[in-house]
Amino acid sequence: MSTFMQILFSSLETGSVYALASLGIIIIFQTSRMQNFAQGSVGMLNAFVATFFLMNTGVSPYFAAFVGMLSAFITGVLVDFVIMRNAKHVGAIGKEIITFGLIMFFLGIAPMIFGTSPLSFPRFIQHGTFEIMGASVTYNAVLNISVGLSLMTLLFLFLQKTKWGLAVRVTASNDKTAQLMGVPTKLITMGAWAVAASLGALSALMLAPAITVNVSMMDSVQISALVACVLGGFQTFYGPVIGAYIIGLSKNLLSFYVSSTWGEALMYLLILVFIIFRPNGLIGKKKIKKV
Amino acid sequence: MEKNNCLQVNDLSIAFGGIKAIDHLSFTVNQGEIYGLIGPNGAGKTTVFNCITQFYKADHGDIQFSNRHGKVVNLNKKVTHQVIHEGLVRSFQNIELIKDMSLIDNLLVGAHIEYKSGIIATGFRTKKAKREEEMQREKAVKILKFLKIEDKANSHIGGQPYGVLKKVELGRTLMSDPKLILLDEPAAGLNDHETEDMSNLLKEIRDEYGCTILLVEHDMRLVMDVCDRICAISFGKKLGEGTCLEIQQNKDVQEAYLGKGD
Amino acid sequence: MRKSGEERREIDGSKRGGSDVNGIEKKEKGLKVIEKKPPYKAYLLFGLFLILLPTAQKMGLIGSATITVLGTVIFYAIVGIGMNVLLGYSGLISLGTAGFMGMGAYMSAYLTADLNLPFLLSIVVSVSIPLVIGLVIGLISLRLAGYYLAIATLAVSEIFRQVFIEFEAVTNGFSGKNAAYPKLFGIIQFDRQLTFIFMVAVLIGLMIFTYNFIHSRTGRALLTMRGSEAAAQAMGINLLRYKLTAFGIATAYAAIGGVLYVHFIRFAYPSGWNLMLSLQILAVIVIGGMQTIEGPILGSFIVFGVPELILKQLPVIGNVDGLAYVFTGVLIVVVIMFYPNGMIRLGNDIKKLWKKGRKHGKEQLPASE
Numbered sequence: 001m002s003t004f005m006q007i008l009f010s011s012l013e014t015g016s017v018y019a020l021a022s023l024g025i026i027i028i029f030q031t032s033r034m035q036n037f038a039q040g041s042v043g044m045l046n047a048f049v050a051t052f053f054l055m056n057t058g059v060s061p062y063f064a065a066f067v068g069m070l071s072a073f074i075t076g077v078l079v080d081f082v083i084m085r086n087a088k089h090v091g092a093i094g095k096e097i098i099t100f101g102l103i104m105f106f107l108g109i110a111p112m113i114f115g116t117s118p119l120s121f122p123r124f125i126q127h128g129t130f131e132i133m134g135a136s137v138t139y140n141a142v143l144n145i146s147v148g149l150s151l152m153t154l155l156f157l158f159l160q161k162t163k164w165g166l167a168v169r170v171t172a173s174n175d176k177t178a179q180l181m182g183v184p185t186k187l188i189t190m191g192a193w194a195v196a197a198s199l200g201a202l203s204a205l206m207l208a209p210a211i212t213v214n215v216s217m218m219d220s221v222q223i224s225a226l227v228a229c230v231l232g233g234f235q236t237f238y239g240p241v242i243g244a245y246i247i248g249l250s251k252n253l254l255s256f257y258v259s260s261t262w263g264e265a266l267m268y269l270l271i272l273v274f275i276i277f278r279p280n281g282l283i284g285k286k287k288i289k290k291v
Numbered sequence: 292m293e294k295n296n297c298l299q300v301n302d303l304s305i306a307f308g309g310i311k312a313i314d315h316l317s318f319t320v321n322q323g324e325i326y327g328l329i330g331p332n333g334a335g336k337t338t339v340f341n342c343i344t345q346f347y348k349a350d351h352g353d354i355q356f357s358n359r360h361g362k363v364v365n366l367n368k369k370v371t372h373q374v375i376h377e378g379l380v381r382s383f384q385n386i387e388l389i390k391d392m393s394l395i396d397n398l399l400v401g402a403h404i405e406y407k408s409g410i411i412a413t414g415f416r417t418k419k420a421k422r423e424e425e426m427q428r429e430k431a432v433k434i435l436k437f438l439k440i441e442d443k444a445n446s447h448i449g450g451q452p453y454g455v456l457k458k459v460e461l462g463r464t465l466m467s468d469p470k471l472i473l474l475d476e477p478a479a480g481l482n483d484h485e486t487e488d489m490s491n492l493l494k495e496i497r498d499e500y501g502c503t504i505l506l507v508e509h510d511m512r513l514v515m516d517v518c519d520r521i522c523a524i525s526f527g528k529k530l531g532e533g534t535c536l537e538i539q540q541n542k543d544v545q546e547a548y549l550g551k552g553d
Numbered sequence: 554m555r556k557s558g559e560e561r562r563e564i565d566g567s568k569r570g571g572s573d574v575n576g577i578e579k580k581e582k583g584l585k586v587i588e589k590k591p592p593y594k595a596y597l598l599f600g601l602f603l604i605l606l607p608t609a610q611k612m613g614l615i616g617s618a619t620i621t622v623l624g625t626v627i628f629y630a631i632v633g634i635g636m637n638v639l640l641g642y643s644g645l646i647s648l649g650t651a652g653f654m655g656m657g658a659y660m661s662a663y664l665t666a667d668l669n670l671p672f673l674l675s676i677v678v679s680v681s682i683p684l685v686i687g688l689v690i691g692l693i694s695l696r697l698a699g700y701y702l703a704i705a706t707l708a709v710s711e712i713f714r715q716v717f718i719e720f721e722a723v724t725n726g727f728s729g730k731n732a733a734y735p736k737l738f739g740i741i742q743f744d745r746q747l748t749f750i751f752m753v754a755v756l757i758g759l760m761i762f763t764y765n766f767i768h769s770r771t772g773r774a775l776l777t778m779r780g781s782e783a784a785a786q787a788m789g790i791n792l793l794r795y796k797l798t799a800f801g802i803a804t805a806y807a808a809i810g811g812v813l814y815v816h817f818i819r820f821a822y823p824s825g826w827n828l829m830l831s832l833q834i835l836a837v838i839v840i841g842g843m844q845t846i847e848g849p850i851l852g853s854f855i856v857f858g859v860p861e862l863i864l865k866q867l868p869v870i871g872n873v874d875g876l877a878y879v880f881t882g883v884l885i886v887v888v889i890m891f892y893p894n895g896m897i898r899l900g901n902d903i904k905k906l907w908k909k910g911r912k913h914g915k916e917q918l919p920a921s922e
Contacts, residue, residue: 087890107882112875223711227708262715268712271708376789383784399773404789420769
């Protein structure tokens with residue numbers, strides 16, 4: 001039981017990392033109808049920014065994380081303002097290829113600015129654990145889990161309860177109509193990129209203490225986040241988040257109980273099998289194509 | 292199904308999210324006639340087409356079709372891409388041609404099912420594959436000539452006038468040697484002269500190619516000019532079926548189009 | 554509808570004959586003009602030029618390292634041509650290209666070095682197995698919206714990476730796997746020069762093969778599917794079957810590229826087959842030019858040749874890490890946004906501009922006088 005609880009808590013932590021990243025992907029998918037494959041690499045680049053800032057100024061990790069998220073926010077705005085806004089004539093596939101270009105750009109530019117050796121980003125809370133049902137959990141993990149959950153709750157409240165949230169949902173359901181109705185879709189799209197990038201940076205920084213800040217740190221998160229969108233379905237905002245926690249848990253369970261080397265591979269295989277039976281994901285609905 | 296029947300739609304119904312788009316609709320198209328399906332906007336005409344060609348699966352009813360071998364088949368048992376094999380081919384309301392391809396290549400796509408050679412044979416350009424290609428190209432040129440657009444055979448689709456595009460879509464349907472052609476608004480967007488041209492083409496297709504035509508159209512001049520029989524529908528229900536004159540005099544049809552006159 | 558040959562002739566001749574006395578000949582031409590002549594000659598000439606390169610190296614005209622780089626360009630061009638069938642003609646994205654390449658490479662290395670299988674047989678096996686695996690993945694993901702293929706292949710390439718590390722018996726794990734230059738029919742031992750020429754032959758052969766099936770029913774079906782799935786279905790094109798065909802071609806060409814890689818570079822290392830390589834191969838066709846046979850070759854040269862041959866020679870920035878990625882990444886974005894047809898059209902467009910400019914100039918001359 002205690003091992004299981006241990007796994008459960010660590011899954012909640014990795015699940016939060018994946019959930020933040022996949023929420024970024026789904027926000028962009030909903031508002032721009034495209035997959036953002038560069039979600040992870042934007043996070044990676046800005047994790048470098050945060051760590052670099054921390055190393056050179058000696059501020060607290062919280063403030064460094066804030067700086068990283070802010071610079072990610074700016075990165076998102078720039079990506080939209082410089083590229084996506086001027087790529088209206090490009091189809092969805094073309095836009096996805098643009099994000100491939102962005103991955104290469106970010107992966108190339110990071111070592112140019114920050115050097116090739118991995119950097120370390122400290123935990124937010126350095127010490128302290130407590131016991132719960134036989135599992136020992138660090139305060140830092142609790143912080144990560146609760147920050148992740150509360151941030152997502154806030155976002156969902158924003159989407160469901162506010163005027164701007166409604167604007168986002170209208171843009172998601174039909175951006176042309178939204179524009180005609182006076183919704184500032186340009187601003188919404190830019191906001192989506194900015195928020196998505198910040199979420200990516202935060203997920204990178206949550207992950208950083210465990211694996212150091214390096215160029216390939218987000219590779220596995222990017223894949224898990226996309227697979228989470230497949231698992232949860234691309235139609236809702238919350239589907240991918242649920243998918244992300246399921247992936248976090250099943251990855252850890254399979255790694256512990258089945259095989260530590262093949263756990264992750266096995267999980268991907270299981271999800272491939274899953275989409276044979278539920279092609280639109282857990283929460284997905286089938287859309288009727290109009291001819 | 293009687294011998295001279297080509298297509299029989301029996302008691303067809305389909306609903307989208309509780310709204311009945313087609314409501315127990317039945318009609319019969321005879322061999323060798325031009326049959327018009329008319330109705331106000333949103334009457335469900337294109338939905339009928341989509342059900343017949345299996346883009347939508349009807350909730351209820353069946354669609355009997357006397358196929359190219361004279362055998363009666365229930366189209367509801369077919370997958371979308373199998374329908375053309377039976378000898379039934381369609382055009383689309385918002386022209387579905389391929390912009391990156393030339394006119395003749397667009398036509399050749401219509402002959403897709405006529406080809407036997409696969410990727411290996413075409414890759415190595417076997418004699419059989421070459422002969423096949425030549426044969427279909429000749430057929431395509433002939434159809435382009437019939438449509439009087441052969442001078443544009445190698446031009447790209449992008450940038451061609453609407454009248455030409457409509458003709459290419461028509462030509463593409465002819466490439467599969469169809470028995471029944473479903474045309475979704477063949478005259479939409481055409482000017483008077485082009486519409487007249489289209490009317491004549493449709494009659495020629497019926498008379499020379501021996502095809503049966505089922506068409507959906509808003510342009511009443513074209514409908515009244517070419518159609519042998521007409522079925523009028525509104526909100527997915529049949530209002531009346533008969534010759535042009537009968538339909539023009541039908542009270543329900545007049546009501547649906549002009550509103551109730553008190 | 555089908556009329557006999559002679560009747561057809563009459564119909565065809567009726568209009569084109571016109572004022573020409575030799576009506577029949579003219580009409581025959583009229584029919585032939587419609588099918589573009591395959592550019593076999595140009596392809597073969599290009600091949601001949603490539604074959605001369607190793608000799609040029611022996612004569613000291615180009616360096617030995619240049620040949621290695623150009624060999625790299627050749628096998629990535631092959632992978633690119635296959636990928637172009639998928640992305641360019643069918644509008645689908647695979648991110649597992651590197652994985653399938655790696656699988657082809659390891660298999661061929663293992664079959665020839667450890668099992669002593671003949672080289673040609675090893676090619677067949679090393680291409681078939683990735684192909685079958687690819688088709689299974691395709692069968693699952695291609696029933697859904699197009700973007701599922703990208704994600705499924707991305708996940709599968711992660712599995713492959715793990716396999717490359719763990720299946721030490723075949724891949725030799727982190728130490729990397731060695732392979733030898735090919736030996737044909739058990740007697741003809743290739744050296745580097747002959748291997749290079751062999752790769753050129755495979756490239757030209759695949760260019761011709763691809764050109765042929767693209768300019769036939771298969772290519773048209775793919776383009777139609779990309780342009781309008783509805784039209785494709787109405788014309789009897791089985792979407793799943795053609796998407797699978799395109800993905801199968803991409804997978805098979807990737808595996809062929811992998812086999813050539815391992816027998817030319819003679820070494821394979823697990824972390825080499827990563828996402829970045831798959832992205833670079835996408836860059837090859839995006840930058841080179843989609844929907845062309847020649848585009849991927851130019852693209853391969855730009856993505857894999859230019860950084861090695863030119864960027865590295867640049868003063869100061871040449872040594873900076875990540876320069877090649879930044880170069881490729883920026884090019885991808887710029888090409889997609891401003892020049893979506895790819896660099897291969899650059900020559901043509903410049904010619905057009907030049908002609909336009911000259912015409913314009915001539916028109917203006919009298920005015921200026």
